[in-house]
Amino acid sequence: MxxxxxxxxxxxxxNVPVKVYSATQSHDVQxxxxxxxxxxxxxxxxxxxxxxxxxxxxxxxxAYDDGEKTVVLTDEDFSALPAERSHEIEVVEFVPADQxxxxxxxxxxxxxxxxxxxxxxxxxxxxxxxxxxxAIVQFALRQKTRLAxxxxxxxxxxxxxxxxxxxxxxxxxxxLDSTPRISQKERDMAAQLVDSLSEDFDPSAFTDDYxxxxxxxxxxxxxxxxxxxxxxxxxxxxxxxxADVVDLMEALKRSxxxxxxxxxxxxxxxxxxxxxxxxxxG
Numbered sequence: 001m002x003x004x005x006x007x008x009x010x011x012x013x014x015n016v017p018v019k020v021y022s023a024t025q026s027h028d029v030q031x032x033x034x035x036x037x038x039x040x041x042x043x044x045x046x047x048x049x050x051x052x053x054x055x056x057x058x059x060x061x062x063a064y065d066d067g068e069k070t071v072v073l074t075d076e077d078f079s080a081l082p083a084e085r086s087h088e089i090e091v092v093e094f095v096p097a098d099q100x101x102x103x104x105x106x107x108x109x110x111x112x113x114x115x116x117x118x119x120x121x122x123x124x125x126x127x128x129x130x131x132x133x134x135a136i137v138q139f140a141l142r143q144k145t146r147l148a149x150x151x152x153x154x155x156x157x158x159x160x161x162x163x164x165x166x167x168x169x170x171x172x173x174x175x176l177d178s179t180p181r182i183s184q185k186e187r188d189m190a191a192q193l194v195d196s197l198s199e200d201f202d203p204s205a206f207t208d209d210y211x212x213x214x215x216x217x218x219x220x221x222x223x224x225x226x227x228x229x230x231x232x233x234x235x236x237x238x239x240x241x242x243a244d245v246v247d248l249m250e251a252l253k254r255s256x257x258x259x260x261x262x263x264x265x266x267x268x269x270x271x272x273x274x275x276x277x278x279x280x281x282g
Contacts, residue, residue, distance in 0.1 A: 001021045001022075001110075002021070003019035003020060003021050003112070004020055004021065004022060009089070009111065009121075009124065009150075009157070011091060011124060017113065017114040017116070017117045018111040018112060018113050018114070018117070018121070018157075019111070019112045019114070020109050020110070020111060020112075020159070021109060021110040021111075021112065022107075022108075022109060022110075023108035023109050023110045023158060024107070024108055027208060027211060028211055029211055029214050029215060029218065046060065061073060061074050061075070062078075089137045089138070089139040089148075089159075090137060090138045090139065091135055091136075091137050091150075092136045092137060092138055093135075093136050094128075094131065094133040094134065094135050094136070095133060095134055095136055096132065096133060096134075097132050097133060097134045097151065099134075100134050100136075100149050100151075100162075101168075103163075103168055104162045104163045104165075104168060105149065105160050105161075105162055105163075106160065106161040106162060106163060107160070107161045108158055108159070108160045108161075109158065109159045109160070110156055110157075110158060111156070111157040111158065111159060112156075121157065124157065125152050125155065125156075125157055128150075128151065128152050128157075129152055134149045134150065134151045135149070135150035135151070136148075136149060136150075137149075137150055137159075146161050146162075147161070147162045147163075147164055148160060148161045148162055149162055
């Protein structure tokens, strides 16, 4: 694997230099669009509606439109924000592991310690394991404040970004307002069915049938001479201008000892009152 960022985890007076790796990857066959008449590649261009010219990625800024006026925001504007300038991953609290809703979990990253930091890395890992707790952290990444869970998988620390509470939609189904009557016999039969299908979960026992069948189809078309010469059809492939690497995370700073030393009784206020957290960080 290839690390995408180097940083440090800090808890209390302990500093743990780490390398960050993406923990997941897509196995999907990469497809693109072509003209069905001649197989020519379909490409999308970033074209300015004012000058009608194709704009390079580095010349593109973001903007907010309120319907009447447009406010252009440059990279310098974003870097001026306190949260964006912060190079900290702030430990907010340690919570029981079973209280983290799996629906809120998003992208996962492995954290590898530098050799000289193996002992403090192991100490933090074992502290999480022994307490059966998950560290809830906040940090800024790609012009967004992130919420994340720091947990243990096997013997590796994993940082997993999370959705904010208001990003998880509330299901509102009127049909569920009424509860149908379920007989005891039906419940017993359902329990028997569950018991008959009960197994220990082994993710390696499952395969993506669609992707395997797609690869088989592609290989068959190649063998049958139904493929096209890529260079002749698509021309020279341009470099991906958007494939610039951005720092994933910076440093985990907030000390649990400091937080415990504070006399504020409500622990959860640190996680939900983002303005207060920013004030402390600055």
